[in-house]
Amino acid sequence: MMDLEKLEGDLAALPLYGYFFIDPKELEFSQRVRHICKTECPMYGTTWACPPGVGAVEDCQAKCLSFENCLMIVTVTEVADIADIQETLATRPDHEQITDQVRDLMRAQGVEPYVLSTEACHICPRCAYLDGQPCREPERMHPCVESHGIVLIPTAERYGIGFQYGQNVVTWFSLLFF
Numbered sequence: 001m002m003d004l005e006k007l008e009g010d011l012a013a014l015p016l017y018g019y020f021f022i023d024p025k026e027l028e029f030s031q032r033v034r035h036i037c038k039t040e041c042p043m044y045g046t047t048w049a050c051p052p053g054v055g056a057v058e059d060c061q062a063k064c065l066s067f068e069n070c071l072m073i074v075t076v077t078e079v080a081d082i083a084d085i086q087e088t089l090a091t092r093p094d095h096e097q098i099t100d101q102v103r104d105l106m107r108a109q110g111v112e113p114y115v116l117s118t119e120a121c122h123i124c125p126r127c128a129y130l131d132g133q134p135c136r137e138p139e140r141m142h143p144c145v146e147s148h149g150i151v152l153i154p155t156a157e158r159y160g161i162g163f164q165y166g167q168n169v170v171t172w173f174s175l176l177f178f
């Protein structure tokens with residue numbers, strides 16, 4: 001059993017914009033998101049963290065709903081120009097690092113969360129998916145939120161989080177199911 005009070009104390013020490021305990025059933029899943037992955041994302045079919053490697057949307061949904069709880073964490077970072085994709089993406093490793101820290105806080109309590117974070121996995125220079133091999137670091141890699149067909153905007157809005165606070169603010173989300 002997770003000691004939520006302890007976890008919240010630990011979370012308070014991290015540079016999070018916010019964190020929210022949500023019911024996985026609140027999340028919206030859609031085939032539309034998968035369609036966008038397939039037709040618009042260059043990472044589609046290149047890593048185990050992306051579709052179709054992550055499995056069908058129905059299976060991803062079932063996996064998420066097999067957990068009773070979900071911790072949604074949010075970071076925001078100000079950049080000089082949000083239209084500068086390189087600069088915007090450069091804020092992602094910090095968010096991934098914080099996601100790992102939160103995962104480790106849960107692990108320290110004996111809980112192994114199922115973690116979804118941002119975009120494709122970049123741990124290995126060449127993902128084993130491309131060579132038809134199993135993931136080399138399944139304990140470390142996180143599929144991305146969108147890969148599971150999750151439409152996060154309605155949930156985020158319900159908790160009062162906008163995806164963009166100012167013109168030049170990057171907002172990243174991770175979901176940790178437990």
Ligand code: SF4
Nearest residue numbers: 121124127128135136
């Ligand atoms: S850890 Fe390596 S093999 Fe696994 S998804 Fe990430 S890049 Fe691919």
